[in-house]
Amino acid sequence: MWDLLLLDGHAATLRDHAVDPWGTLREAAIGIQAGRIAWVGPRSELEGPAEEIAIECRSLAGAWVTPGLVDCHTHLVFAGNRADEFEDRLHGDSYADIAARGGGIQATVAATRAASEEALLASARTRCRALMAEGATTIEVKSGYGLTVTDELRMLRVARKLETLEPVRIVTTLLGAHACPAEFRSDPEAYVDLVCRDMIPQARAQGLADAVDAFCEDIGFSPSQVERVLEAATKAGLHTKLHAEQLSDQGGAALAARFGALSADHLEWLSDEGIAAMAEAGTVAVLLPGAFYALRETRQPPVKALRAAGIPMALASDCNPGSSPTTALQLMMSFGCTFFGLTPAEALAGLTREGARALGRAQDLGSIEVGKCADLAIWNIDHPRDLAYWVGGGRLQGVYFGGRLRGPNEGSK
Ligand code: NIG
Ligand code: FE
Secondary structure (H helix, E strand, O other): EEEEEEEEEEOOOOOOOOOOOOOOOEEEEEEEEEEEEEEEEEEHHHHOOHHHHHEEEEEEOOOEEEEEEEEOOOOOOOOOOHHHHHHHHHHOOOOOHHOOOOHHHHHHHHHHHHOOHHHHHHHHHHHHHHHOOOOOEEEEEEEEOOOEEEEHHHHHHHHHHHHHHOOOOEEEEEEEEEEOHHOOOOOOHHHHHHHHHHHHHHHHHHOOOEEEEEEEEEOEEEEEHHHHHHHHHHHHOOOEEEEEOOOOOOHHHHHHHOOOEEEEOOOOOOOHHHHHHHHHOOOOOOHHHHHHHHHHOOOOHHHHHHHEEEOOOOOOOOEEEEEEOOOOOOOHHHHHHHHHHOHHHHHHHHHHHHHHHOOOOOOOOOOOOOOOOOEEEEEEEOOOHHHHOOOOOOOOOEEEEEOOOOOOOOOOH
């Protein structure tokens, strides 16, 4: 007997190799057992009367079911905000100008270091719940606003804690090489030493990080510095990811691919060589239209070339106080289509199946398939393309997390 059987709905399963890009299943039935999907198919193929194969049956009353949303790139833990920089940018300053005068990431580092662990947790929890209210069931959270061993580990601890407080899966990424802290300005190599020698091994030893990321950019770290970080991460047995080609072409994506990185993220300046290397390595392209929008970028990531090369494309919020101050996860589907030229099906796949792939969790998450976690979003829509069509969402009816319906106060804004 299954624990639960969902009936009378339609599913966009997002499974690979389906007959259409949505993995459409009309009049679907989804059997759930011990938090996982035990059966999925057309209701007409159920072996026996519903009430004899499941302890409980629930009607979806014509709603659509998709995998729960996976936000595979966020900087959810931080203190303060940078609305002043938003105003400065509107007056003509660039993101790089602001960073060069000690604002930008450094401003958030100062605020984050000064905040208590409780305060960091409380504000991250609010943002986490806002993402959950958009349909997120898995959220990746990066460190990167501490930039000392103690402060980076503290950020990761806060991120891990979210999972004990809310019905959501958290995946953590150490982003010690986000910016060179002021105290190392005269010797950035010494800071990279600290990241490689102390931060990465300690995060690993304390089980606080699933992956390691870095910011490969003129205002971040050079390719040779990033290489050292990725080397140390690989040696520690951690997955790798990279902020690459956001503001300029540094060859970061190809470098990440060389390390078998799970993903290269941003990619507005991605070159043909980068695309070839990512395709070869199976590195996921994570597209972040929230940052493109907020920074008023004009150069789009090469979506047509990524598509032609068969590179999986994920979408994420990049929630952070500087370049993408948003928790409007569903809006990213609209942005992904309108700004980057994704199809609505690619946009939904980007926030589900490919997001899971970018986290190395495709075996468990991201599609409605037997054996995967029963993380499901229920939508009040006529067709899944509506999810990208509505600007800013608002069609979420409910969420199953590990086969359990989230309560009305869980993940409310
Ligand atoms: O993904 N590019 C670097 N990191 C973040 C921005 C961080 C910040 O501005 O605070 C990003 O856009
Ligand atoms: Fe980011």
